[in-house]
Amino acid sequence: MVIGAAVPLEPGRTRRIFVCGGTGSQGGGAISLLLRHKNTVVRTLTRNAKSNAALQLMSRGVEVIEGDLKDEKPVCEALSGCEGCFASTYSDHDGTEGQCGRNLCAAIIKNQVSLVVFSGGERINVEGMDNKAEIEDLWKRMIAEARKEKGKGWVQPRIVFLHSAFFMENVVAKRGTKRVKVDHDRRHYEFSVPLKQHMRVPMIGGDDIGKVAAAILADPERSLHDTDKIPFPSMWEIKIAGDAVTPQQFVDTFLRLKNRNRSEQDKVTGEYREFSLQFFRSLPIPGARLIVGMYEWYHRGCPGHERDPERCRQRFPMLRSLEQWMIDEGLALIEANAYEDTVWHRLEQAAQSLLIQLYGLWMSVNCFGGGK
Incomplete structure (x- = not known):
């Protein structure tokens, strides 16, 4: 359920983008950039819609849904009617991060979200730090299963895996x-x-990750130009650092x-x-x-974990x-x-x-x- 007034979409002009963790660093960075686009309505999910941070987002015109990524129902509701998504998961070291990733992907598939940026990470064979890579692998399997189940008529979401650095x-x-x-x-x-x-x-500024994600969501053709696809249909991987x-x-x-x-x-x-x-x-x-x-x-x-910060900044000036x-x-x-x-x-x-x-x-x- 959207807390406060939902923003009506204007036919043929307005799109809705969902941002995970809008009250946090990465999500906040994405929202700040997305709100500059007058044709974009931003929605976010927060565990406490009455917090000062959530109320401030609502005052800026952001749709806020109260819920937790660990729960499938509010995640699916949050992504309903969304064209794009900036997805991120948070580790509490309680073994639930994978479930958050599963819920997000299931909601993306069910709601036919067309473009997704996931704040992930490369596999480095370090327990705990590979959670993001495991979620990426899970998404690849879930997308492949959905493609097989839904047949040739199904339009697969474009997914960008964004690999960042030490905050x-x-x-x-x-x-x-x-x-x-x-x-x-x-x-x-x-x-x-x-x-x-x-x-x-x-290293990277935390909200810069969200700003790069917002740039990709705002103009995917330009952002993904010269980006090599990984060996999965409609998926890309981008490594960034400031x-x-x-x-x-x-x-x-x-x-x-x-x-x-x-x-x-x-x-x-x-x-x-x-x-x-x-x-x-x-x-x-x-x-x-x-x-x-x-x-x-x-x-x-x-x-x-190699990065070329100068090249990254040239490609994404917000870094x-x-x-x-x-x-x-x-x-x-x-x-x-x-x-x-x-x-x-x-x-x-x-x-x-x-x-x-x-x-x-x-x-x-x-x-x-x-x-x-």
Whole structure:
């Protein structure tokens, strides 16, 4: 059910595009670009249609449906009458991401959606990180089965698998964990992520992924020009990144931009310290080993994850280099998330640690059959 007023479509002029996770980074990026097209009505699905983020989307003319990707019925309803779709799935490390992908594909087939962009990923043989690749394989099987069942008259949806990179935002904070420490005078910044100091990592601004998806949905012929099809009918694969930098270069870029209009005596300093993987190994949650496996893959040089950022930016100008992302939002994001190592912060960390342990216990019992 659409929360608020549904937007009527004008015959021959208006189309409806569905965007997963409109209140998040990727979905929000797609919506911001799609709303510039006057002939496009945007619809999204959110677990809480009364949240401030959802209400803001409605005020901008976005159709909002309340529901969860884990549930087939609201997903099918959300895609009803949609011509295009930007699909993305989210991992809670509870084994349900695959079901979300299945529900999306089933709804795409049932509602005859003609063009789909899926925020997926290449197979790198790392548990947890291959979820997206497994969903892509599932979609290929489901589409093949539908083609066989429906016969020659069925028009198969065009599907673009979009493979992105490490989020620039994740160097600053991730899932409530702040990764930049600052002294009391806010003159010295310490960045700490589980990545080697001088290892080059493909990176991207989170909402840039959605903007690339929106560009493909808005003009597929232009966006897919010179893109090789994968060995499946009407399917393409595009790898994107805005930049490829080391953690130290990330810090250096921040300092250079932060100090550009400061006198010598007012300049701030900074450093990078690799965060130990031992912290994640000790976390009492089912997803901990998946996190460790992901960063160990990065430590090996992230094989199979090659990107050409300059070529990507030429093809999709909305992709931003680290410097541009830092100017647009990174500097402000760092200031908003940088924390002081105070007694209060340590109490917050202790409380967060307790919550993580309780969450781990709940997950082991309810999702993985522990204690039964």
